Each structure stands twice: as structure tokens, then as C-alpha cells.
Amino acid sequence: MSGGHIPFSHKGRSPINAAPSKGSIWIMLQQMFNRVPSKWKFSFLIISLMLLISLIEFSIPQLTQYTIDEVIPKKKYDSLIWIGAGILGAALLLALLNYLNSYVVSKVGQKAILDIRNSMYDHIQRLDMKFFDKNRTGDLMSRLTNDVNLLQQLISSSMLQVVTDTVTFLAVAVYMLFINWQLTAVLLVTFPFMFYITRVFGKRIRLSFRSVQSSAGDVSNQLQDSISGMRLIQSFTNEEFESARFAERNHENMVANIKSVRLRSMFSPIIDLMNNIGLVAVIVFGAWQVMEGKFTIGLIVAFLAYLRLLQSPVRNFSRVISIVQQSAAAFERITEILDTKPEIIDKAAATELPSIKEKIDFQLVDFAYDQGVPVLCNLNLTMKAGQVTALVGSSGAGKSTITSLLIRFYDPQQGRITMDGHDIRDVTLKSLRSQMGIVSQDIILFNGTIRENIVYGMLDAYDEKIIESAKAAHAHDFIRSLPDGYDSQIGERGVKLSGGQKQRIAIARALLKNPRIIILDEATAALDTESEHLIQEALSRLMINRTSIVIAHRLSTIQKADQIIVLEKGNVQEKGTHEQLLRSNGRYKQLHDLQFPQLKAKT
Numbered sequence: 001m002s003g004g005h006i007p008f009s010h011k012g013r014s015p016i017n018a019a020p021s022k023g024s025i026w027i028m029l030q031q032m033f034n035r036v037p038s039k040w041k042f043s044f045l046i047i048s049l050m051l052l053i054s055l056i057e058f059s060i061p062q063l064t065q066y067t068i069d070e071v072i073p074k075k076k077y078d079s080l081i082w083i084g085a086g087i088l089g090a091a092l093l094l095a096l097l098n099y100l101n102s103y104v105v106s107k108v109g110q111k112a113i114l115d116i117r118n119s120m121y122d123h124i125q126r127l128d129m130k131f132f133d134k135n136r137t138g139d140l141m142s143r144l145t146n147d148v149n150l151l152q153q154l155i156s157s158s159m160l161q162v163v164t165d166t167v168t169f170l171a172v173a174v175y176m177l178f179i180n181w182q183l184t185a186v187l188l189v190t191f192p193f194m195f196y197i198t199r200v201f202g203k204r205i206r207l208s209f210r211s212v213q214s215s216a217g218d219v220s221n222q223l224q225d226s227i228s229g230m231r232l233i234q235s236f237t238n239e240e241f242e243s244a245r246f247a248e249r250n251h252e253n254m255v256a257n258i259k260s261v262r263l264r265s266m267f268s269p270i271i272d273l274m275n276n277i278g279l280v281a282v283i284v285f286g287a288w289q290v291m292e293g294k295f296t297i298g299l300i301v302a303f304l305a306y307l308r309l310l311q312s313p314v315r316n317f318s319r320v321i322s323i324v325q326q327s328a329a330a331f332e333r334i335t336e337i338l339d340t341k342p343e344i345i346d347k348a349a350a351t352e353l354p355s356i357k358e359k360i361d362f363q364l365v366d367f368a369y370d371q372g373v374p375v376l377c378n379l380n381l382t383m384k385a386g387q388v389t390a391l392v393g394s395s396g397a398g399k400s401t402i403t404s405l406l407i408r409f410y411d412p413q414q415g416r417i418t419m420d421g422h423d424i425r426d427v428t429l430k431s432l433r434s435q436m437g438i439v440s441q442d443i444i445l446f447n448g449t450i451r452e453n454i455v456y457g458m459l460d461a462y463d464e465k466i467i468e469s470a471k472a473a474h475a476h477d478f479i480r481s482l483p484d485g486y487d488s489q490i491g492e493r494g495v496k497l498s499g500g501q502k503q504r505i506a507i508a509r510a511l512l513k514n515p516r517i518i519i520l521d522e523a524t525a526a527l528d529t530e531s532e533h534l535i536q537e538a539l540s541r542l543m544i545n546r547t548s549i550v551i552a553h554r555l556s557t558i559q560k561a562d563q564i565i566v567l568e569k570g571n572v573q574e575k576g577t578h579e580q581l582l583r584s585n586g587r588y589k590q591l592h593d594l595q596f597p598q599l600k601a602k603t
């Protein structure tokens with residue numbers, strides 16, 4: 001891949017990036033503060049510590065001035081020891097207080113970060129499927145990890161510094177104005193410029209960090225895609241192609257970083273230059289005033305020390321500003337997630353859905369994933385409780401969509417879905433979803449042991465129940481033959497198991513949940529005859545005494561269904577039993593003949 005156009009190189013950036021929230025630094029600090037445990041007690045402690053620190057820092061130049069203007073001219077030898085001890089004592093106290101301050105703030109900051117990450121995770125779990133359709137895993141992971149880490153950096157090192165620096169700056173500036181306003185005025189001339197430069201650079205730095213973080217999200221997306229698809233990459237020997245794609249993302253991230261570093265590298269020297277102009281002003285104006293006999297040398301020395309006290313917050317601030325801006329950009333990305341409101345939530349007056357007894361009804365349902373691309377149109381269908389309803393039809397006809405609407409992963413734009421007359425939007429999600437179990441072709445298993453994966457169906461189940469479900473799912477024997485039995489690790493997504501084994505674990509999990517309604521989405525595709533036989537048996541057990549919805553491409557598996565619904569282009573084309581549909585000689589018969597040409601020949 002020699003730098004040419006790389007297919008699939010669209011970034012697929014998460015749409016939540018599209019509308020950056022207007023999070024100001026102040027809002028960020030405020031919200032972080034709200035997450036601090038016992039914030040007022042903490043604030044009192046921190047403010048007391050800071051005031052003490054400022055007071056001590058402030059007293060050292062006082063002692064210096066006193067030494068130069070009083071002790072030296074009047075040769076007060078006795079005072080020297082006290083002055084030495086005073087300065088040393090102050091320095092020791094300063095070290096101790098700084099340690100305390102930094103430790104307390106960092107500890108509290110870590111707790112705030114813990115809280116943010118937990119709330120983000122909790123919030124993400126409640127978001128609609130629509131959100132996950134549109135946003136990429138890598139980017140979300142990058143927000144939960146990288147962006148939260150950036151905030152951590154703000155709290156642990158910088159926020160404290162900004163606050164202490166501001167207090168020190170104000171205290172010193174007021175005191176300097178008080179002891180010599182002319183000299184202070186000369187010195188403060190440079191500050192409005194610094195303020196202006198800080199604002200201009202601040203904005204640019206934040207924007208540059210946003211691109212850095214967003215391109216880090218792209219790198220993370222790329223990694224997530226390729227590492228989880230490693231089997232595909234290696235089987236197609238597309239390693240070089242993938243390396244080129246990764247290099248492209250990585251390069252974009254580097255360019256964004258370099259741009260950001262350039263801005264930050266320019267900012268600090270400009271602030272230093274301003275600081276030095278202030279120093280020149282104090283030296284020239286101060287020396288002139290001493291020569292005129294208006295100021296003492298001690299005053300100038302003390303002033304220079306204060307100047308250092310005044311300038312060090314400014315210098316620190318210019319350093320910290322990039323961390324603050326970086327955190328502000330991270331905070332915006334975090335807020336975008338926290339501000340995304342799920343649409344599928346319980347209504348205030350939501351009731352508990354009673355166990356299904358009669359039927360599920362789809363009434364004039366219209367649904368589209370994307371506006372203008374209808375998937376279901378005016379769909380009417382009824383599925384009787386305790387029966388098996390099979391959904392068949394061409395690929396893309398909307399079979400899986402029907403089940404996604406039933407479990408409320410999405411809500412229809414028009415029409416309603418009811419269970420025994422209850423609109424599913426009027427009942428709690430928990431009571432609705434607790435009645436459903438899904439076994440699909442894309443089996444989702446978590447990294448962990450077999451036991452952990454089965455027990456996911458009912459987290460407080462006893463071992464006997466787990467084993468009972470595994471037996472019913474024809475999984476017990478193969479589990480027992482593994483060296484660690486139920487405690488065997490199955491690897492990420494269950495990579496250490498065969499397709500059929502994974503499916504049986506998923507069936508055991510569903511059996512343990514014991515749902516009233518079971519959805520089987522192409523559950524037996526791509527299996528050999530023997531596994532299929534075992535799985536069919538397990539599935540039959542799973543379907544006993546439940547309302548079952550089976551999506552199957554292979555018509556052999558659904559011939560005994562109580563009702564077969566043939567869908568085409570989001571609507572019901574035919575319905576009936578296998579025999580009825582064959583007799584009516586319609587779309588079902590067509591599909592059937594395609595799958596069983598030998599039977600067609602006989603008829």
C-alpha cells in the first residue's frame with residue numbers, strides 16, 4: 001500500500017462528536033466540584049491550607065526586607081539566628097502544608113474521577129440501541145479511558161495549582177499595591193496582554209486537543225475493529241492492508257499532536273517574555289527611584305521577591321493552562337455522552353407487565369432505522385401466547401427488526417405493539433424484558449467461565465439449577481468433559497468453544513432465565529447435522545410452554561410451527577400453517593421449492 005487511496009478509510013467518527021457542547025472551564029470545575037465527596041468540608045480544609053501556605057510564602061520576603069533594611073545597617077547580630085530559624089521554619093512548614101494540600105486534593109480528585117467513570121458507564125448502559133448503532137466502540141472506549149484519564153491529570157496536579165496560584169497572585173498584587181502603588185502599576189502593565197494572549201491561546205489549544213482526542217478515538221476504533229477481526233485479517237492475508245490503514249490513523253493522530261504541541265510550545269515563551277518585560281520595568285524604575293532616594297534597596301529586593309511570587313503563578317498558569325484546556329476538551333467529550341438522553345425509558349406511570357396469557361399484537365406499525373428508509377410499513381400481526389410463530393421471508397424483509405421492536409430496543413414511529421392489550425411503551429422495561437429470552441446466531445458470550453456465562457440468565461441461581469439448564473440444553477456432557485468443567489475459561493467471546501457448544505451454552509443461559517417469550521433468531525444456521533440435532537432438541541425443550549418466535553431461513557426447522565408469517569418488504573405477505581401455505585401456492589411455496597427442489601419434483 002504505497003500511500004495511495006485506502007479503501008474503507010472513512011473515519012466513521014462518532015456522531016456525538018458532531019455537536020461539541022459549550023463546556024466552559026468554569027462549568028467543568030463546577031461539575032467536578034459537585035462530584036467531590038463532602039465538598040464543603042473539603043473546601044474549608046483546602047482553603048485553610050492555601051491561606052496558610054500563602055501567608056508563609058508572603059512572610060519570607062518580609063524577613064528579607066527586614067534583614068537588609070534593619071539588621072544589616074544596624075548590625076543586629078543577635079537577630080540573625082532568629083531570622084535564619086524563622087526562614088528555615090517557614091520553609092519546613094511550607095513543605096509540610098504543600099504535601100498535605102496536594103495529597104488531600106489528589107485523593108478527593110481520584111474519588112471524583114471514580115464517580116465520573118462509574119456514572120459514564122452506568123449512563124452508557126442505559127442508552128438506546130440507536131446510540132450504539134451510530135457510535136463506534138473504540139471511540140466510546142477512548143472517552144471512558146483516555147478522556148477520563150485526562151481529567152484525572154487535571155485534578156491530581158493542576159486544579160490545586162490553579163486555585164493556590166490565583167489566591168497567591170491576588171494576595172501578593174493587593175499587598176504590593178498597598179506598599180508601593182507606582183512600582184506595582186509599572187509591573188502590572190504587562191498583565192492585560194498576558195490575559196489576552198492566554199485567552200486566545202487557550203481557545204486554540206483546546207480546539208487542538210479536541211482533534212488530538214478525536215483522532216485518538218479513531219485509532220482506538222481501528223484497533224478495536226482489527227483486533228477483534230484478527231481471524232478475518234489473517235485468513236485474507238490482509239495484514240499489510242490493515243497496517244497501512246492503522247498507520248494512516250496513527251499518522252493523523254501524530255499530525256494533530258504536533259499541531260497541538262506547536263501551539264503549547266509557543267505559548268510558554270511568550271508568557272516568559274512578558275514576565276521579563278515586567279522584571280525590566282521594576283529594575284529600571286526601582287533603581288531610578290533608589291538613586292532619587294525615594295525607595296530603599298531593601299524595598300527593591302523585597303519587591304523583586306514579590307515579583308517572583310507574582311510571576312510564578314502566571315508562569316505556572318501558562319503551563320497548567322494546556323492541561324486545563326486538554327481537560328476541558330476531554331470534559332466536553334465526556335459531557336456529550338452524559339448529555340445524551342435515552343428515548344426508550346420507563347414512563348412516569350409505567351406499570352408492571354403481567355405474564356403474557358393471550359397474545360402479542362403489532363397494530364399498524366411503521367418503523368425506520370433511518371429517516372426516509374422504511375423497514376416496516378403498516379405492519380399488523382398477532383402471535384398467540386403459548387404457540388410457535390415462525391417469521392420467514394427474504395433477507396432484509398424485517399424479521400429481526402420485529403423482534404427488536406418487541407424487546408423495545410427501538411420504538412416504532414407509528415402504531416403500537418401490545419401484549420394482552422398492554423401497550424409495551426406503558427409498562428416498565430424491566431418487566432417487559434424479564435419475560436423475554438433471545439437465542440440468536442450471533443451468540444454473545446462474555447470472557448469468563450462457563451458457569452459465569454450460564455448464570456448470567458439468573459444471577460442468583462444455585463448450582464443445581466445451572467446444571468439442570470445445561471443438561472436440558474445438551475451442554476452438560478461436553479462441559480463435564482472439559483478439564484475444568486463448569487469452571488473452564490471460554491476466552492473472549494467464547495473463542496475456545498465450537499459454534500455448537502457456544503449455542504448450547506446460550507440455550508442453557510436462556511433456559512435458566514426461564515422467560516415467558518423466547519425469540520430464536522436463526523439459531524441453527526451453520527451447524528453440522530449432529531450438532532443441529534442436539535440443538536434442535538435443546539431448543540424444543542426451551543420452547544415448551546412458552547410463546548416462541550422463530551426466525552428461520554431454513555424452512556425444515558419450522559414446519560411444525562403453529563403459525564408461519566411470510567414477510568416481504570416490511571409487511572405480511574402470507575400467513576398460515578406449513579400445509580396451508582404450501583397449498584396456497586404463494587411466496588412460501590416458492591421459498592420452499594427453492595430449498596427442497598427434490599420435493600418440488602415429486603409434487
Ligand SMILES: Nc1ncnc2c1ncn2[C@@H]1O[C@H](COP(=O)(O)OP(=O)(O)OP(=O)(O)O)[C@@H](O)[C@H]1O
Pocket residue numbers: 133369370375393394395396397398399400401402
Ligand atoms: N441497526 C440498523 N440500522 C439501520 N438499518 C438497519 C439496522 N438493522 C437492520 N437494518 C436494515 O433494516 C432492514 C431489515 O433488517 P432485518 O435485520 O430486520 O431483516 P431480516 O429480515 O431479519 O434479514 P435477515 O434474514 O437477512 O437477517 C434491512 O434493510 C437492514 O439493512
